[in-house]
Amino acid sequence: MVSTVTSDRMAEIRERAAAAPPARERNLAARIGLPEAALIAAHAEGDGPWRSVPIAAAPDRLMPVVQGLGEVMALTRNEHCVIEKVGIYEGWQGGDHAGMILGPEIDLRVFPKHWAHAWAVEKDGEDDLRRSLQIFDAAGDAVHKVFLREGSDVRVWDAASKALCAEGGLPDFAPRVPTEGPKIDPAKAGRLRDGWRRMTDAHQFLILVRRMKLNRLGAYRIAGPPFARRLCPGAVVAALEGLAGSRLPVMVFVGNAGCIEIHTGPLDRVAPTGPWINVLEPRHNLHLRADKVAEVWAVEKPTGRGPALSVEAFGVRKEEVDHHEPWAELVAGLPAPEETPL
Structure with missing residues (x-):
């Protein structure tokens, strides 16, 4: 009641x-x-x-x-x-x-x-x-x-x-948890790179990072090339535009703390609308505030099927291969800043 x-x-x-x-x-x-x-x-x-x-x-x-x-x-x-x-x-x-x-x-x-x-x-x-x-x-x-x-x-x-009807009324909402910043410890860089080289599956990355009490962004910042290469914020838009109409299959991940949703396949139509960059397809839409992107990294993780390369989105995983040369060429051409501060 x-x-x-x-x-x-x-x-x-x-x-x-x-x-x-x-x-x-x-x-x-x-x-x-x-x-x-x-x-x-x-x-x-x-x-x-x-x-x-x-x-x-x-x-x-x-x-x-x-x-x-x-x-x-x-x-x-x-x-x-x-x-x-x-x-x-x-x-x-x-x-x-x-x-x-x-x-x-x-x-x-x-x-x-x-x-x-x-x-x-x-x-x-x-x-x-x-x-x-x-x-x-x-x-x-x-x-x-x-x-x-x-x-x-x-x-x-x-x-x-x-x-499934539940108790009604106006819930007591908890304070919003702030987004976690990068956990950085330069003293762990050598151990991180050694563990990174020994990976045989991209899913092992988060296990490695958690064991070292780092997080994804902190690990990227201290690992450096060839594992993680910082790009310009506009590289995400450049990657989406480069993929548009190419028929190159990719995986696009969008998520929050409670859910990650994944699109697998090519991207056909990419269109900007003000600050938004949009993927507009009959059964898949993506909307990204390009002006809110702060950091972008090109990341390479070794796997048993070849290196998995990501720029906010991974190349499609096949059982026989984790590496697509056209995707690697596109990522290699994305713009990078002059410096990569920690």
Whole structure:
């Protein structure tokens, strides 16, 4: 049962949102000084153009439901980048610390401890009703969203809204955890490079870094060439534009603390819109605020299938090869700054 005080607070949030200039939920919430999840929670009451139902957020409960929805659009974002993929959720592998969706189009890495709040949301559009499942972390920031499409099974969505229904009201949101800066210890550079040379799989990199009490960015800064080469911030845009229409398959990773979403395949159409660089395809969209990119690194990791080379995104992994010469040539030509400070 929602208390009168909470109900009044939710009504106040709805009124403030209605009075603000129209915007996407994330931007609208920021304008009125709230987490996005507070805006979603407030619409569990009222009779406005959209409605929400609180549901269980645990991936092991949600993902079997999502797999039954049929074709949907999966969205994962952080503050400056958004990825959207159309497809079917398949191959859910759960776990206490991490889980995976391993479908041919929707490919996710899920970290359950950050899945704190969730709602089933209905929003009236100009011509239709838009339905979604939206998951947020403890601070109320979006972790992952699933949007139903024309062919999705609405009966499964309706059943999930009832079967997974959770306690309502306005949650107490935790303070937002600041992004971790680079962990740098130049004294460990020799050990890091030795361990890097001995890797036989790219996944061993994070194990190596954690054992040394470093992190990804800190390791890049102290390892230096040939392992990590700093590029200009504009190199990401240059890489995307170089890939456009080339038919060269790549992997593009976009994530936050609770979810990483992966696109595998070529990039056909890349277009700038103001500060945004956009990949616009029928079943895959990517939107990156190019002006918010601070550091870019070309990174090479040894594997049993050849060196894996990345610039914010890895070349497609095949069983027989981890190295694509056209991708290596593109990366080699990306702009680098004159100096690489620690």
